[in-house]
Amino acid sequence: MSVEPNAQAEEAGRKLFAGACTFLLGAAGLPQVPDSDLPEVAFAGRSNVGKSSLLNALTGRKTLARTSNTPGRTQQLNFFDLAGRLMLADLPGYGFAKAPKAKVEAWTHLVDAYLKGRAQLRRVLLLVDARHGLKDVDRKMMTMLDTAAVSYQVVLTKCDKVKPGPLSALVEKTAQELTKHTAAHPEVLPTSAAKGDGIAELRAALGALARKRDENSDI
Numbered sequence: 264m265s266v267e268p269n270a271q272a273e274e275a276g277r278k279l280f281a282g283a284c285t286f287l288l289g290a291a292g293l294p295q296v297p298d299s300d301l302p303e304v305a306f307a308g309r310s311n312v313g314k315s316s317l318l319n320a321l322t323g324r325k326t327l328a329r330t331s332n333t334p335g336r337t338q339q340l341n342f343f344d345l346a347g348r349l350m351l352a353d354l355p356g357y358g359f360a361k362a363p364k365a366k367v368e369a370w371t372h373l374v375d376a377y378l379k380g381r382a383q384l385r386r387v388l389l390l391v392d393a394r395h396g397l398k399d400v401d402r403k404m405m406t407m408l409d410t411a412a413v414s415y416q417v418v419l420t421k422c423d424k425v426k427p428g429p430l431s432a433l434v435e436k437t438a439q440e441l442t443k444h445t446a447a448h449p450e451v452l453p454t455s456a457a458k459g460d461g462i463a464e465l466r467a468a469l470g471a472l473a474r475k476r477d478e479n480s481d482i
Contacts, residue, residue: 269467276466279473282346284322289339293376297342302472303350303383307374308390309400310356313420313456317390318343318353320456321466340377349473350383357400379411385472386448387415388465393422393453396433397440409446416448417441418465423455 290296306314319325322345341353354374378387387408391397397417408415417437422430434451441447452468454461 272467272470273463276463276468276470279346279348279470280321280323280466282348284324284346284351285344287342287344289341290373291339292373293380296340296377296381297350299350300383301344301348301350302385302474303352303381304385304469304472305352305354305378305381305387306390307354307378307387307404307415308356308420309392309398312356312390312392314353314356314390316456317418317420317454317465318351320454320459320462321469340373345473347474348476349469352377357404375407378408378413384413386469387413388418389415390418390420391437393419393425393430393433397437405444405447409444412446414446414448416468417451418461419451419453421455421457422453422460423458 287297288295306318308314339355343351343353345351354377357371357374378384389401389404389408391401405415419430419433419437425433430453434453437451438449441449441451450468452461452465454465456462
């Protein structure tokens with residue numbers, strides 16, 4: 264019996280994220296960003312949108328990335344090597360953060376420089392809280408990514424906190440807005456780190472970007 268393409272992709276994604284995921288370093292400046300030839304995916308979004316929680320859910324680890332209710336907890340670019348096939352980058356949140364203004368400006372400059380200059384960056388996952396939808400600060404990031412020709416995909420977080428009807432309407436509205444952005448991936452992915460909704464689909468999408476197994480003899 265043949266396996267449906269979606270099921271194949273989800274199984275491949277499951278196997279990828281079941282592999283070893285190693286924290287490499289936290290970069291406070293561009294010189295500290297690791298030199299790597301792995302395909303890379305970055306997690307970006309407003310402060311407290313749930314980037315660390317989503318990373319933990321994807322990898323099935325509760326403490327891979329530290330989570331906090333305090334906006335601005337992630338203060339550097341945190342890099343993780345996933346099974347020697349994909350690099351994951353957890354970026355500082357943009358927008359409101361409980362940190363000195365000068366420090367927030369430094370994070371913003373670092374993130375912008377990283378996003379515009381990282382050749383191996385395959386996709387930015389732009390996380391958006393499903394309770395609030397796209398905000399002007401998200402649109403500013405989208406415009407910057409369009410200009411830099413960096414592919415990005417909107418991932419809705421905390422979808423368990425929104426009823427099915429309004430959530431479906433938000434997905435459709437967001438997808439319609441993305442048609443106006445040249446670098447945006449057309450598919451909007453609704454997820455819940457708490458309930459596991461959408462995690463298999465997101466693993467499948469990221470698995471398609473990872474280095475193939477036969478390209479790395481150690482895997």
